[in-house]
Amino acid sequence: MTREKIYLFDTTLRDGQQTPGIDFSVEDKIAIASMLDEFGLDYVEGGYPGANPTDTAFFSEKRTAQAKFVAFGMTKRAGVSASNDPGLASLLQAESDAICFVAKSWDYHVKVALGCTNEENLESIAESVKAAVAAGKEAMVDCEHFFDGYKANPAYAIACAKTAYDSGARWVVLCDTNGGTQPPEIRATIEALIAAGVPGHCLGIHAHNDTGQAVANSLAAVEAGVRQIQGTLNGIGERCGNANLVTLIPTLALKETYSSRFETSIDTDRLLNLTRLSHAFDELLNRSPDHQMPYVGASAFATKAGIHASALLKDPRTYEHVTPESVGNFRKVMVSDQGGKANFINALKRRGIEVGKDDPKLDRLISLVKEREASGYAYEGADASFELLARRTLGTIPEFFSVEGFRVMVERRFDSHGRVKIVSEAVVKIVIDGLTIMSVAEGDGPVNALDLALRKDFGKYQHEIDDLVLADFKVRILNGGTEAITRVLIESTDSDGVRWWTVGVSENIIDASFQALMDSVIYKLMKNRQLAGKIAAE
Numbered sequence: 001m002t003r004e005k006i007y008l009f010d011t012t013l014r015d016g017q018q019t020p021g022i023d024f025s026v027e028d029k030i031a032i033a034s035m036l037d038e039f040g041l042d043y044v045e046g047g048y049p050g051a052n053p054t055d056t057a058f059f060s061e062k063r064t065a066q067a068k069f070v071a072f073g074m075t076k077r078a079g080v081s082a083s084n085d086p087g088l089a090s091l092l093q094a095e096s097d098a099i100c101f102v103a104k105s106w107d108y109h110v111k112v113a114l115g116c117t118n119e120e121n122l123e124s125i126a127e128s129v130k131a132a133v134a135a136g137k138e139a140m141v142d143c144e145h146f147f148d149g150y151k152a153n154p155a156y157a158i159a160c161a162k163t164a165y166d167s168g169a170r171w172v173v174l175c176d177t178n179g180g181t182q183p184p185e186i187r188a189t190i191e192a193l194i195a196a197g198v199p200g201h202c203l204g205i206h207a208h209n210d211t212g213q214a215v216a217n218s219l220a221a222v223e224a225g226v227r228q229i230q231g232t233l234n235g236i237g238e239r240c241g242n243a244n245l246v247t248l249i250p251t252l253a254l255k256e257t258y259s260s261r262f263e264t265s266i267d268t269d270r271l272l273n274l275t276r277l278s279h280a281f282d283e284l285l286n287r288s289p290d291h292q293m294p295y296v297g298a299s300a301f302a303t304k305a306g307i308h309a310s311a312l313l314k315d316p317r318t319y320e321h322v323t324p325e326s327v328g329n330f331r332k333v334m335v336s337d338q339g340g341k342a343n344f345i346n347a348l349k350r351r352g353i354e355v356g357k358d359d360p361k362l363d364r365l366i367s368l369v370k371e372r373e374a375s376g377y378a379y380e381g382a383d384a385s386f387e388l389l390a391r392r393t394l395g396t397i398p399e400f401f402s403v404e405g406f407r408v409m410v411e412r413r414f415d416s417h418g419r420v421k422i423v424s425e426a427v428v429k430i431v432i433d434g435l436t437i438m439s440v441a442e443g444d445g446p447v448n449a450l451d452l453a454l455r456k457d458f459g460k461y462q463h464e465i466d467d468l469v470l471a472d473f474k475v476r477i478l479n480g481g482t483e484a485i486t487r488v489l490i491e492s493t494d495s496d497g498v499r500w501w502t503v504g505v506s507e508n509i510i511d512a513s514f515q516a517l518m519d520s521v522i523y524k525l526m527k528n529r530q531l532a533g534k535i536a537a538e
Contacts, residue, residue, distance in 0.1 A: 003263040006222060006252060009043040009173075009204065009230040010036050010245060012281075013058075014072045017047065018238035022285060027471045029058045031284060031491065031499060036233075037064040039277050040270045041245075045070040045100060045230075050090025059094035068138065071096040075103050075128040075141075078116035082131040092131060098138035100173070101128050105160035106149030118156055122163045129167040140171040142206060147174065147181040150189050158196045165198045171228050172203055176217060179210025179240060183220035190224035200225025207243045209235060214243035219251070222262070233281045234293065246278045250295045254322045268326070272346055275328035276380050283381020283489060283501075286474040295327045341366065348394075351387050351532075355394055365393040375505060376478045376485045382503035384492075384523040385516070387532055397532075400461060400525050403518065404429035404436060406453070408446045408510050426453040432460065447473065447513045454517055461525060467495035468524050475509065490516040494524065500533065 013029050016022070024032070029046065036044045044067045047055035051073070062069050071094040076085040091099050103125045104110045110121045125141060132139040141164035143149075149157040164172045174190065181189075186205075194200050205221035205228070207214040218229050235244030249266050252258045266274075275296040282289040291298045301324040324330050325342050341357050344366055348355055355362050368389065369379060379386040391397050406428040415421045426449035429438045439456035443449030455465055472491035477484045486509045493499040500523055504515025526532035 001260075003259075003261055004201075004227065006262045006264050007042045007171075007204075007228040008245065008249065008264055008266070009045065009070075009228055010041045010067075010232065011045040011072075011206075011230050011242065012036070012232040012236065014045045014047050015206075015230075015238070015242055016232040016236040019236045019241070020238075022236065024054070025472075026054055026057050027491070027493075028284065029054070030063060032233075032281065033063040033069075034499075035277060035280065037067045039273060040265045040267075041067050042265050043068045043070050043098065043228075045072055046096070048072050049094040049096075050087060056090070059096060062095045062097070068097040069095070070098045070100050070140070072100045072102065072142075075101045075124040076131075078114060078120035078124055082127040088128060088131060092135045092137070096137065098140060098170075099132045100140040100142055100171075101125070101132070102142045102144050103128075103160060103164065104145070104149075105143035105157045106145040107153045107156045109145060109149070118159075122159060125160060125163045126167040129164055129169045133168045139167075139169045140173060140204070141169045142173045142175050144175050145177045147176050147185065147189055148178060150192075154192070158193055158198075161193055161198050162196065165202055170202065172198055173206050173228065173230060174203065174221070174226070175206040176208055176214075177206075179208030179214065181217065182211070183213060183216050186217045186220045187224040190221055190226060194225050201227045204228030204230055205243075206230040208237065209240040209242060209244075212240070214241070215247050215251070218243045218248055219258075222252075222258070234278055234290070236285075244293075246274060246296055247294045250274060250322070250327050254326060271326060272328045273350075276347075279378075279380035280383075283378055283474075286476060286489070288476075289380075295322070296329055300324070301329055344369075347386075348390055351383075351390070353387075353390060353394065359394075361394045365390055368393060372505075376487050377503055377505050378487065378489075379503070381489055382501045382516075384500035384533070385502045385519045388519055388523060388526070391526075391532065397522070397526060398529075400522065401430045401432045401458070404431055406450065406514060408450055410446055424449040426450040428453040428456075430454070430458070432458070435459065446510055447517075450510065450514060451517055454514075455521065458521075464528050465521060465524055468521065469493050470520070471499060473513075478505075486512045488512040488516045490520055492520045492524070494527075498527065498533065500527075 017024055033044055044064050046058055049056050049059040049071050059071055071091050073091040074087055076082050076088045082088055104114055104121055107118055110118055129139045143160055146157055161172045203226040205218050205226050207217040231243035231245040231248060234246055235241040252262060252264055253271055278296040279289050301320055330343055408426045411423045413421055424443050424446045427440050429436055437457050437459055439453045441449050441452035441456055443452050458465055471493045474489045476487045478487055479485055485507055488504045490502050502516040502519035504512040506512040523532055
């Protein structure tokens with residue numbers, strides 16, 4: 001039996017950006033697009049070119065190698081031709097493979113929000129789709145408020161979807177914009193639309209999670225016939241979020257009721273990276289992962305109950321609906337650490353590091369990582385630091401330099417005009433080939449001063465790190481009080497366009513920062529010699 005393809009459409013960078021407290025920079029978007037592309041999703045929607053400087057800059061070049069790169073925007077305005085609409089022009093000129101137009105499909109919104117007639121709205125949909133196709137782009141239409149619109153005026157909602165399809169849209173996406181539609185309603189509405197002439201293999205679903213049913217609604221839509229699912233990493237999005245692709249993907253892949261009939265671009269090998277992707281994304285957002293998230297949460301395969309623990313030890317299937325290893329996670333209650341070993345061996349293999357499962361050095365690395373993570377380190381979001389730790393433990397890495405010590409001074413004083421001025425100064429002593437080099441630098445803050453001093457004079461290696469740039473710096477306090485443990489995550493990049501993440505943990509924020517800075521520089525020197533970063537660097 002031939003399985004049908006379900007296409008996976010990620011809108012983390014567009015709809016996910018509506019999440020309160022989340023504001024992606026261009027660098028953030030580049031990093032996330034690379035993560036999504038590497039994981040294997042079919043479509044990555046990058047934002048709204050022309051609407052803001054960040055998205056316009058992001059669409060100045062194509063940001064994916066395998067996934068189709070999608071620009072989002074409105075259909076042309078009523079009363080303006082497609083060729084004279086500046087918003088449409090921005091979409092057509094963006095460096096994207098596809099355009100996803102948002103269109104009103106509820107007649108009430110057409111009247112109140114657009115202030116045009118129902119027929120003018122249909123014309124805007126048709127002309128926008130035709131313009132995208134003529135420009136060589138794959139065209140999609142997000143029918144906004146489709147299910148509420150269908151309840152209010154079924155004929156018009158269907159007319160909007162049919163107009164998009166008949167004009168050449170590859171996908172007509174049905175949006176539960178308010179997130180209140182129930183799974184039986186989703187299914188019945190889609191079945192009616194398919195009966196009206198829009199085939200299921202050209203339909204998508206975009207569900208919001210306002211009743212906690214975005215995943216259920218997406219699966220109900222698949223049962224009804226749609227073949228594209230839109231969602232976000234970890235379910236981020238405005239209000240209560242969007243359909244969570246991190247939950248949907250393993251459900252489609254591992255649950256026989258779906259896997260026997262459907263396939264996605266995420267095969268069993270790619271699925272092993274799901275937990276890492278979910279946690280790395282949370283680290284990039286500088287927030288703690290949800291321990292109880294299905295499949296990937298730290299508690300997803302953990303149990304405290306004695307009777308459950310006893311049964312788990314006898315046969316994990318008694319209390320596990322899938323094997324944790326299948327999604328790159330692991331169980332907390334286990335007789336041996338074989339499951340943990342499998343995950344470590346896979347993580348090392350991805351980085352080109354081969355190690356036998358019976359190698360005592362592997363046991364040492366596993367215990368070291370667990371010990372460090374218990375003290376606050378998080379390696380899912382710091383690939384480079386993990387690779388350096390693994391290479392140090394399993395073998396050796398060159399000692400390019402050693403640090404004799406550093407000192408940081410922060411002074412608050414008044415300038416000649418009586419204004420408060422904060423001055424940060426750092427002194428770093430490093431030793432290269434027996435020669436001590438001392439560097440002093442002032443910076444905008446203590447970490448900036450420390451970074452400038454560390455890299456001011458690197459002797460014979462100076463030319464190798466001239467193109468090293470700190471792209472981002474995130475600090476998280478891991479417990480309360482002024483004596484709190486601090487975790488610092490640093491994102492670095494160089495002239496090759498490669499980026500990597502390093503981590504440091506300490507009671508002292510300056511020390512934690514210095515650890516992460518040191519790892520970043522060492523990783524750069526290793527990368528220059530092809531000794532690291534074969535796969536880990538994005």
